[in-house]
Amino acid sequence: MTPSQLQTVSEAADDIRRLISQSDLPGASAVLTPLSVPEIVELVDRLGIEDAAIVYRLLAKSRAIDVFEALSPGTRGELVRALRNVEITALFAEMDPDDRVWLLDELPASVAPQLLRGLTRRERELTAGMLGYPQDSIGRRMSPEFVTAHPHLTVAETLTRVRAALDSAETVYTLPVTDSGRRVVGVVSLRDLMSASDDDLVSELMRDAHIADVMEDAEAAARRTTDYGLLAMPVVDSEQRLVGILTIDDAARILKQEESEDAARQGGVEPLRRSYLSTPIRRLVRSRVVWLLVLAVGATLTVQVLDAFEATLAQLTVLALFVPLLIGTGGNTGNQAATTVTRSLALGEVTPRDVMRVLSREVRVGFCLGLLLGTLGFVLAGLIYEWHIGLVIGLTLVAVCTVAASIGGIMPLAARAIKVDPAVFSNPFITTFVDATGLIIYFLIAKAVLGI
C-alpha cells in the first residue's frame, strides 16, 4: 500500500465502525463500493471480527469469494466462526481444494464432515485426499488440480490439453511431464511450448524437474520453490508418482505464515491468528502470558543463585552493581548466536549434523568478543573502582561471552534435532538460561580473585 491508500483504508475503517454502530448498513455498503479487493482485505484486518463479518455479508457474492481467498488463514478461520452455516457451506463449495484444507485446519475438527458433505463427489475426494497427509506436510498445501504433459506427445497435442484444462488447473505455465506410470520425468514451460514448432516432441523440450515429496515439510518445499524461482514444483508420492503441484504464490503464502510464526516465537510470543490491530486485548495477553510465566519461573533460578552467594554480596556490595551489565551482555551474545543459527537453519544452510562445526565457530567467536569486551571492562571498572574488581569483571566477560555464544549457537540445533521448532528455544529463553549461568561464573571468579 502506498501511504495515501493506507490513509484511505484507515479512514474507511473508522467510518465503517461508526456506521455499523449506528446500524446504517446501506451507508457502510456505500463506503465499501469504491474499494478494491486488497483494500477490503486491509479493512477487514483493521476491524473486530463481528464488524468484519458484517462487512463480508455486505459484499457482492463475486467479490466476497475473492476477498475471502486473499485473507490470512487465521482471519478466514475467525470469520467462518462468525458466519452462519448456510453461508459457510456456500463459500466452501466455491473454494480451491488447497484453500479448503487450509480452512479446515483453522476450524474445530467436528465441522469438517458437515462441510465436506456439501461438496460434489470429485471435490470431496480431492479435499479428503489432501486431509490424509500429515499436518505441516506439503501434501496439505499443494493443489491437486494440475495438467500434465507427456514426453511422446507433440507440442500441438500438448497445447490442446492445456486449453482443455484452462478452467480447472491451478497453473498452466509449468507442466509436469509424466510417463505412462504417472511418474514425473521432467517439466516443460508454456513459454517453451509456445516457442517450439507444433510437431516438436515434449521430450525434446522438457527439463529436469525440482520435485517435492508429498510428506516433505511444507516450509522446506516452499523455500525451495522460491529459492530457485520456480513458478510451480511437482509434488510426488513415495513412488515418484505425481499427486499435486505447488505454485510459487502458494509457496510465498506458506513462507509468510512461517516467517510470522518464527518472528513471534523468537520474541517469546505465541503467533497471533489475526492482524495486531484486530486482535482483542485479552488475546494479546493470552499470546504472551504463558511465555512470560515460564520465563519468570526460569528467572527464579537467578534469585536462588544470588541467594546462595548472599554472604559474598553482603560483604562486597559493589559486586551487585555489575550484575545487570554482565548478564545483559551474556544474554545479548547468546541472542546474537541464536539468531544467526536459527535463521541459517530456516534457510537450510546448516543442519543438526553441523553441530560440531557450529560449536567450534561459536566458541571462537564468543571468545574473541569476550576478549574485546573483557579488556574494556577491565580497564574501565579498574579505573573507576579497583583493579581487583576490574579483573573480576574482565575475566567474567571473557567466560560469559564464550559460554553464551556456545549455548546460543547449539540450542537451535538441539531443538531441530528433537523435532521442536528452533524458534521456540527463543531469545528470551536463552537469555534466562544464560543469566543464571553467568551469575554462577561471576561469583566463582569473584571468590577466586578476591579470595573471599
Next chain:
Amino acid sequence: MTPSQLQTVSEAADDIRRLISQSDLPGASAVLTPLSVPEIVELVDRLGIEDAAIVYRLLAKSRAIDVFEALSPGTRGELVRALRNVEITALFAEMDPDDRVWLLDELPASVAPQLLRGLTRRERELTAGMLGYPQDSIGRRMSPEFVTAHPHLTVAETLTRVRAALDSAETVYTLPVTDSGRRVVGVVSLRDLMSASDDDLVSELMRDAHIADVMEDAEAAARRTTDYGLLAMPVVDSEQRLVGILTIDDAARILKQEESEDAARQGGVEPLRRSYLSTPIRRLVRSRVVWLLVLAVGATLTVQVLDAFEATLAQLTVLALFVPLLIGTGGNTGNQAATTVTRSLALGEVTPRDVMRVLSREVRVGFCLGLLLGTLGFVLAGLIYEWHIGLVIGLTLVAVCTVAASIGGIMPLAARAIKVDPAVFSNPFITTFVDATGLIIYFLIAKAVLGI
C-alpha cells in the same frame, strides 16, 4: 533439500575441500559433474570464497551462469571479487538487467563504469536507467524487459506479440495493458488470452492492475506482489507510464533478503553477506561486536543506577537478589511488544499513524500481564522472604510490565517515523533501555514501601 541430498552436498563439500588442497582439480571437477545446479549453489554456500571461486571456474560455461544467478546477492558480490576482470566482464554481459543492478550494488562503485562498458548499447541503457533509481526502491529490482498488450488489439495480434518477445521478456504470463501514452490501464493473463477467441479484444479481457510506483520501497512492492499472489506487477513512473515489471520470483527473492536482515537486526547482529558456514570467524565477530559494544555502553546505565542506590542496597542486600528477575521480566515484556509491532509494521498492518492506538493497547496488555505476574511475585516473595519485600516485588512487576510493553510497542513505530529500519531498535536495544528504567522503578518503590 531432503535430508539425503543435504548429506550428499555436505560430503561433496568435504571432498572438494580435500581435492582442492591437494591441487587435484580434475578430481574436484568429477565430484561436481553429477550435481544439479541447486546442489552446486548449496555447495558454494558451504565453501570458503577462494574454494568457491575455484569450483565456479570448473563449471561448464552454460551451468556457470545458472549457478551464478541462483546465488544470494552477497555471495555473488564476494565471488566476483575473487574472479579475474575478464571473467567478470563475460559474466556481466550474460546477466539480466535486474541481476546486473543487484550485483553492482554489492560491488565497489568504481568497478561499475568498467563493467558497463562491456555491454551492448541497449543493455547499457537499460542497466544505467535502473541505476538512476534510489537504493531500496523497486526501480532497482524490477525488470525493464517486458512485453505489453494494447486494449484495441485482438487476442491473435497480442499472441503474435507475445511469441516475438518469448526470448527477451522477463515474463509473458502476465501482460501489462498500456494505452497510446504508455500508461498502464490494466493487465491481461496469457491464460485468459488462450481461453478467448482469436478476434476478442484485449479490452474485453483485461482486469484492473495492481501497480507499483518505481520509487516505492522494494520490500513494500514485493510484499504486495506475494500477498495478492500476482505472477507479475507492472511498475510505473510518476505519470503512470510503464517502466518495468516485478515478477513474483524476484519479489520472493527481495523478501527473503529483507526477512534475513530483519531477523538479524532483531537479534542485534549485522546481516551476513554469505551463509553462516562459509563466513570467516573474523566476519562473524565483526557482525556482532559493534552492536555488543553499543549495548554494553548502554548497560553501564544500570551500573550508574545501582551505584546511585548503593546505600539502599548495602542496607538491604535482599533487594539485590531480585534484580535479574525483575529486569529480565521487563525485558521480556518489552521484547514481546516490540516483536509483535515490528512484524505488523513489516506486513503493513500498522503504520506510524496508529501510534496512539498501539500505545493504548500496549498499556492495557502490559498492565494485565503485570497484574498477573505481580500477584504471583507478591505471594511467592512474601511467603519466602517477607510481606514487605513481596509488596515491593509485586508493585514493581506491575509498573515494569506496563512501562516495558509501552516502550516496546512504541519504539518500532518511532523508528519507522524517523525512517530508520524498525528492526534496528531491536530487542537487545529495548532490553537495555528497559533494564535501567526498571531498576529506577524498583528502587523508588522499595524506598517508598520500606521507608528507607
